[in-house]
Amino acid sequence: MKFLTRPEELILLAVWRLKDKAYCVPIKKLLVQYTGRDWSFGAVYDPLDRLERKGLLESYLSDPTAKRGGKRKRVYKLTPGGIMSLIEIKTLTDEVWDGIPLKALKEEL
Amino acid sequence: MKRRKEAPPALAAWILSKITRGEDRLSIRSDFSEIYEELAAEEGTLKAKRWYWIQVLRSIPMFLLNHFFWSAEMIKNYLKVAFRNIKRNKIFSFINISGLAIGMACCLLLMLFISYELSFDKYHENAKNIYRAAIKHSQSLMGTQMLNVTPGILAPFLREECPEVKTATKIKSWGGMIQYGDKQFDDDRFFFADSEFFEVFTFPLIKGNKKTALKDPYSVLLTQDAAKKYFGDENPLGKVLFVDNKHEYTIKGVIQNVPRNSHFTFDILASMVTLESLKGQKHLSGWNNYKTYLMLQKGADADELLKKMQQIIDRTEMKDKFILQPLTDIHLYGNYVFELEPNGDIRYIYLLSATTFLLMLIACFNFINLSTSRSVYRAKEVGMRKVIGATRAQLIKQLLGESLVISIIAFLISLTLVKLLLPWFRGYMDRELKFMFFTDIQLLLALIALVLIVGLIAGSYPAFFLSRFRPITVFTGILRPGSKRTNLFRNSLVVVQLVITITLITCTYVILGQLRYIHKKDLGFKKTHIITAYIRDPNLQNSVEPFLTELRSHPQIVDITLSNQLPYLIMNANPDTRWEGMEAGTEQQVFEIHVDNNFIDFYDLNVIQGRKFSREFRKDAEEACILNQTAARMTGWDDPLNKRYNEGKVIGVIKDFHFAPLNVKVAPLCLRLNRDPGEWLSIKITSHDIPKSLAVIKHIGEKYSLEYPFVYSFLDERIDRLYRAQQKLGQSLTYFSAILIFVACLGLIGLASYTAEQKTREIGIRKVLGASAGSILSLLWKKYIRWLILASFIAWPLAYYMMQKWLQNNFVYRTKIGIITFIFSAAAAFAITLISVGFQTIKSATANPVDSLRYE
Numbered sequence: 009m010k011f012l013t014r015p016e017e018l019i020l021l022a023v024w025r026l027k028d029k030a031y032c033v034p035i036k037k038l039l040v041q042y043t044g045r046d047w048s049f050g051a052v053y054d055p056l057d058r059l060e061r062k063g064l065l066e067s068y069l070s071d072p073t074a075k076r077g078g079k080r081k082r083v084y085k086l087t088p089g090g091i092m093s094l095i096e097i098k099t100l101t102d103e104v105w106d107g108i109p110l111k112a113l114k115e116e117l
Numbered sequence: 118m119k120r121r122k123e124a125p126p127a128l129a130a131w132i133l134s135k136i137t138r139g140e141d142r143l144s145i146r147s148d149f150s151e152i153y154e155e156l157a158a159e160e161g162t163l164k165a166k167r168w169y170w171i172q173v174l175r176s177i178p179m180f181l182l183n184h185f186f187w188s189a190e191m192i193k194n195y196l197k198v199a200f201r202n203i204k205r206n207k208i209f210s211f212i213n214i215s216g217l218a219i220g221m222a223c224c225l226l227l228m229l230f231i232s233y234e235l236s237f238d239k240y241h242e243n244a245k246n247i248y249r250a251a252i253k254h255s256q257s258l259m260g261t262q263m264l265n266v267t268p269g270i271l272a273p274f275l276r277e278e279c280p281e282v283k284t285a286t287k288i289k290s291w292g293g294m295i296q297y298g299d300k301q302f303d304d305d306r307f308f309f310a311d312s313e314f315f316e317v318f319t320f321p322l323i324k325g326n327k328k329t330a331l332k333d334p335y336s337v338l339l340t341q342d343a344a345k346k347y348f349g350d351e352n353p354l355g356k357v358l359f360v361d362n363k364h365e366y367t368i369k370g371v372i373q374n375v376p377r378n379s380h381f382t383f384d385i386l387a388s389m390v391t392l393e394s395l396k397g398q399k400h401l402s403g404w405n406n407y408k409t410y411l412m413l414q415k416g417a418d419a420d421e422l423l424k425k426m427q428q429i430i431d432r433t434e435m436k437d438k439f440i441l442q443p444l445t446d447i448h449l450y451g452n453y454v455f456e457l458e459p460n461g462d463i464r465y466i467y468l469l470s471a472t473t474f475l476l477m478l479i480a481c482f483n484f485i486n487l488s489t490s491r492s493v494y495r496a497k498e499v500g501m502r503k504v505i506g507a508t509r510a511q512l513i514k515q516l517l518g519e520s521l522v523i524s525i526i527a528f529l530i531s532l533t534l535v536k537l538l539l540p541w542f543r544g545y546m547d548r549e550l551k552f553m554f555f556t557d558i559q560l561l562l563a564l565i566a567l568v569l570i571v572g573l574i575a576g577s578y579p580a581f582f583l584s585r586f587r588p589i590t591v592f593t594g595i596l597r598p599g600s601k602r603t604n605l606f607r608n609s610l611v612v613v614q615l616v617i618t619i620t621l622i623t624c625t626y627v628i629l630g631q632l633r634y635i636h637k638k639d640l641g642f643k644k645t646h647i648i649t650a651y652i653r654d655p656n657l658q659n660s661v662e663p664f665l666t667e668l669r670s671h672p673q674i675v676d677i678t679l680s681n682q683l684p685y686l687i688m689n690a691n692p693d694t695r696w697e698g699m700e701a702g703t704e705q706q707v708f709e710i711h712v713d714n715n716f717i718d719f720y721d722l723n724v725i726q727g728r729k730f731s732r733e734f735r736k737d738a739e740e741a742c743i744l745n746q747t748a749a750r751m752t753g754w755d756d757p758l759n760k761r762y763n764e765g766k767v768i769g770v771i772k773d774f775h776f777a778p779l780n781v782k783v784a785p786l787c788l789r790l791n792r793d794p795g796e797w798l799s800i801k802i803t804s805h806d807i808p809k810s811l812a813v814i815k816h817i818g819e820k821y822s823l824e825y826p827f828v829y830s831f832l833d834e835r836i837d838r839l840y841r842a843q844q845k846l847g848q849s850l851t852y853f854s855a856i857l858i859f860v861a862c863l864g865l866i867g868l869a870s871y872t873a874e875q876k877t878r879e880i881g882i883r884k885v886l887g888a889s890a891g892s893i894l895s896l897l898w899k900k901y902i903r904w905l906i907l908a909s910f911i912a913w914p915l916a917y918y919m920m921q922k923w924l925q926n927n928f929v930y931r932t933k934i935g936i937i938t939f940i941f942s943a944a945a946a947f948a949i950t951l952i953s954v955g956f957q958t959i960k961s962a963t964a965n966p967v968d969s970l971r972y973e
Contacts, residue, residue: 031146048150049172050179068142079147 011092016055018042022082023065031070032056032105056084060093064090120576125153125856126166129173133293136173136180160964180373182540192518199519202495203526209491210523212867213484216860217527217571220473220480222264222534223856226542227564229535229550234461237378241319243412246283248419248446250275250409250426252437263440265453267409271429272311275409279425281417286313287389287407290457294825295385296345296359303344303653303825306382307360311389317412324354325370327363331388337366343372343384372477377549380447381457407455410444426686459842472853475617479857481575482876483864488520488579489607490871490964492586499583500591512584520576521569528568535719572589578606608904615946616915617909618861623916625854625944627934631924632847634932635840641774642684645834647673647802650829656821658794664821671817672884673803673810679795680712687776688787694787696752697761707748707785708776711795717743719799725759727769730790738790746773748785754836762787763917765864778839780927799832820884858949865953873961882968894961916942 012020020082023030032052039047059065066087069080080100124130127810130146137145149172157165238244250271252264267287275285287312294303314320315327322330324340329339337358344353355370360366366387375382413419419441426439442451449463502512535791536552552562652658660680667675682689687710694707716722717729723747730737743760749757749770756766773783803809818827837844880893918933924931 032144033151036152048175049145050176053145079143079150081147082141082144 010093012097013055016059017097019052019055019059020064020086020090023090024086030084035084040102060084060091061088061091064093074115083099121495124443125150125169127419128171132177133173136176137531163488173960181504195515195518196522198498198515202519203523203804206491206494207866208870209453209487212529213487213523214527216480216483217524217575218530218855219860220477221528221531221567221571222538223473223476224567225531225535225564226538227469227552227783229539230469230546230548231466231544232560232772233378233548233550233554234449234466234555235580237461238380238444240376241317241377243317243319243366246413246415248411248413248441249444249447249451250411250452251256251440251442252430253440254437263451264407265437265451265455267407267455268429269407269411271426272313272411272722275411276313279422281419281422283412283414284313284316285409285411286311286317287409288314289388289392289407290360292948293361295347296362297356299671300347302346304385304758306602307385307387308383309389309392317410317417318374321373323371323373324352327370330369332384333369334363334388334394335366335392335869336388337368338370339368339385340372340384340546340783344371350631369953378448380444380451380460384964386704399617411441420553437750452606463511465846469849472621472850472857475621476853476857476860477571479617479860479864481571481612482614483860483867484523486573486576486607486610486864487867487871489582490577492583493875495583496586496591496731499586500588503586503588509584513580516583517573517582518577520579521572523576524572526566527571528564532666541928575682582761593693611864612904612911613906614861614864615904615950616912618858618949619908619912619942619946620916620919621854621857621940622945624920625850625914626852626941627920627924629847629930630932630938631928632840632843634781635843635928635930636837637854638775638779638930640685640836641772642722643801644685644833646804647832648802648811648829649835650797650800650814650818650827652798652822654826657822657825658796661794664817666820667802668814671811671813673806674800675803676719676801678712678713678715678799679791680716681791681793681795681796682710683797683799684710684720684776685832685841686776686778691763691787695763698752701968705785707751707787709787709789710776711793713791713795719801722774724769725772727767729769729794730788734768737768738792741768742766743769743771743788745771745786747783748787751785765789779930780928800829862953864950865950866957869954869957872900873957876961877964878970879965880961881970883969884966885970889964894958897961901954905943905946905950909939909946912942913939957959 018039019035022035026034026038032049035056036047036049038050039052044074054064056067060067060113065086067082070083072080130149133146133149137385149169153165153169156168198610241247241568249265252266253261254264255261269287272285272287275282288308291307291309293305293307294301295305295307296302310331312328312331312841314331315322321325321337325338330336339347339353345352347358348356358368374388404695408692413422423441430437448460449466452460452462499512502515508647532554539550539552556565619717620699631925640856652661657664665677669675688710689710690706690708694705699705712730714730714732714895719726726741726749727743730741731744734741742765744752744757744762744767749767752760757770760767775783777784800814802814814825814829818829821827876897883893883896884890917939920934924934
């Protein structure tokens with residue numbers, strides 16, 4: 009199984025959550041909301057491109073919208089490969105995190 | 118609330134669109150705009166704009182990096198391919214590069230020469246405002262002449278009465294024997310100059326004060342080299358030089374050496390006031406003995422000044438006019454009579470530039486032709502690149518880049534060539550040329566421009582031609598041998614090359630013929646086996662008889678004569694000639710030479726009327742004049758004998774002979790008997806055992822000329838030296854033709870090789886079908902013959918016209934351009950083509966068809 013970087017993983021998840029609306033701006037907003045850090049455009053575009061090259065995402069140009077000056081948006085969608093990687097990650101995380109409550113970690117401090 | 122459409126800052130948006138790749142450009146822009154609008158709505162336009170700009174600016178470095186990285190990769194690839202191509206076609210690359218290198222080397226040498234010639238006299242501080250005064254004399258038989266002489270009073274007049282003139286100076290050249298201790302030389306360039314000399318010209322003094330150095334009489338300044346010659350490392354200040362064994366001059370200063378790029382140089386300057394005591398005040402107001410230079414005030418009116426100067430002439434009866442010539446024009450445009458030193462000529466520069474340009478043109482034509490003919494072999498590469506996605510613009514860039522690479526390689530080679538040839542060139546041109554490409558900014562820029570222009574121009578046609586290939590045509594193997602249009606263009610290039618070559622051959626032939634004609638032409642007097650010497654020693658001049666007697670006692674000496682000039686160059690003229698029956702108001706300048714009784718026999722001059730000078734007629738010494746035919750015609754007399762002429766009368770007429778260079782018509786000449794003994798000694802020697810005769814002359818000459826060196830030379834060598842400039846021209850032209858023909862040959866060889874390769878299959882098939890080697894040969898040759906004939910018909914009238922003009926303009930006595938000339942040039946061109954192309958064609962014609970058709 010190929011490891012994905014954290015940002016890549018987060019982006020995949022964001023794309024999955026956003027369904028049709030998975031284009032640059034909402035993805036960025038979602039990431040900012042979750043991680044509380046600033047994500048520059050490059051930090052979002054780069055992983056998106058990489059994931060597309062790896063075949064985990066595919067993209068298409070949507071119809072022009074009235075809102076954004078009539079320009080098309082590039083919308084991303086999970087490929088079956090992408091879904092597989094998400095499943096792998098979730099399985100792995102669950103196994104490794106199995107039985108570790110958050111309370112236990114906090115008591116260690 | 119109605120929301121206004123917020124637009125992101127236009128400039129930043131534009132930058133953004135330039136940075137992003139085509140596909141995603143719009144979507145990325147829209148992403149940016151969306152956030153911008155939200156930000157603008159939430160936190161205000163200013164914050165939004167700031168955010169936008171920051172985002173755009175942060176994206177730029179990455180973009181630049183990427184762009185340059187990939188561009189560098191592409192350039193690496195282009196270079197790799199370019200070098201591979203060069204290596205793969207070694208012969209063609211060699212021909213291309215050497216042709217260009219030779220052309221460039223000539224261009225470079227020319228550039229050095231031209232910039233040197235243009236720099237003459239420019240080192241003076243006030244060079245822009247310095248002019249020389251000269252006289253325009255329209256009264257002579259030889260048309261209007263510019264004389265580089267002015268009256269002695271001109272300089273003081275200019276200083277005192279002309280406010281337009283800031284200052285003026287005059288100089289007078291003088292010869293003499295200079296001596297210090299045991300060192301004596303008589304070949305120094307010695308001038309008298311007034312104190313204002315250093316105000317006009319910038320000649321820094323190493324020792325002494327330039328304001329006072331020339332104030333007192335018998336003061337003298339030396340140049341560094343002159344000082345070294347006489348004084349070694351001692352300080353010359355205050356020491357005394359002997360001049361002409363008569364006068365003592367005190368050294369008041371040492372001047373920095375005069376730069377070689379000056380229209381005149383000097384070794385010794387003496388104070389002008391010395392002349393007052395030497396020759397009396399009258400001498401200073403002598404006419405036409407001085408050279409005057411002046412410095413104009415800024416904004417002065419030259420015409421006004423000329424009018425004022427004209428007053429001086431108007432006070433006399435002469436009809437001459439003064440003219441002013443800028444100092445910086447003298448070297449190239451001034452070829453006045455009585456120049457201090459021989460000047461260059463602007464026409465020479467034009468000629469050199471034109472020929473170099475032609476050479477470069479031929480080299481470029483070669484390049485174009487060879488590159489396009491090789492294009493067949495690059496078709497696959499071009500096709501592949503297009504398939505992968507190269508645009509035509511990229512291909513053109515690549516191909517232009519390749520020709521630039523070749524241009525640069527040729528340039529580097531030409532630099533080495535120039536470095537090697539420079540010493541020889543320096544001597545040949547007789548100029549101090551330095552390799553100043555890297556020190557002179559102008560030259561450096563010209564150099565870069567040359568490389569770029571050659572590379573781009575020569576490369577543009579092949580680049581455009583090759584980039585036009587369509588992948589389909591390339592890969593389905595339908596290779597047309599070339600459309601009508603391309604063939605026409607390339608063939609016309611070859612024809613133009615041939616035209617240039619044939620024209621050049623013809624012109625060289627004519628010019629060399631003219632030079633030979635001048636060399637061989639009978640000048641009208643005997644010039645072989647004659648030694649001439651100038652008697653310097655004034656004592657010897659006055660009592661020359663013992664010297665002559667001793668000379669005559671030797672059997673090697675056949676005859677001797679004395680005159681005040683030599684017959685091949687008579688320059689003394691009498692502007693005020695009067696003869697019986699002369700129209701009032703006319704002025705005529707007649708040349709005069711003073712000779713002894715023996716002169717006419719010695720030089721085999723032909724007396725056609727009357728008699729020669731003779732001792733039997735005692736009055737001859739005072740009043741006898743002998744005129745040449747032109748002079749006799751000038752007078753308009755029917756019978757010139759016994760007519761009054763100046764203060765004497767005419768006793769005879771001799772046949773015209775050439776006493777000036779052959780580019781002037783024979784002028785009127787008058788011979789008179791020597792009053793003072795002549796200084797020029799002419800000695801006729803026997804034709805065998807010349808070294809012995811020379812030894813005798815040397816021995817006796819040195820015996821009688823104790824204090825002065827006795828220098829002698831052959832008369833015919835002297836005459837040849839007169840024509841040195843033309844000989845140089847002939848030589849230069851021959852070298853040039855040789856180089857040009859060589860480069861043109863290179864081109865023909867290349868073309869022949871290409872054609873041979875192209876036609877291998879065709880020839881193989883023909884041979885199989887029964888063609889003989891001979892018929893193949895004629896097939897190949899037909900093309901070249903056709904080109905030769907066409908080129909000849911264009912070149913012949915062109916060459917004829919040019920050469921007629923040149924001969925008419927420069928020579929009064931000239932050769933005729935005959936049929937032989939044209940036959941010769943055609944034959945030469947034919948031979949050249951034969952040599953270049955012959956080998957290839959014979960090889961193709963005799964090739965075994967088995968080899969060429971093996972792979973069908």
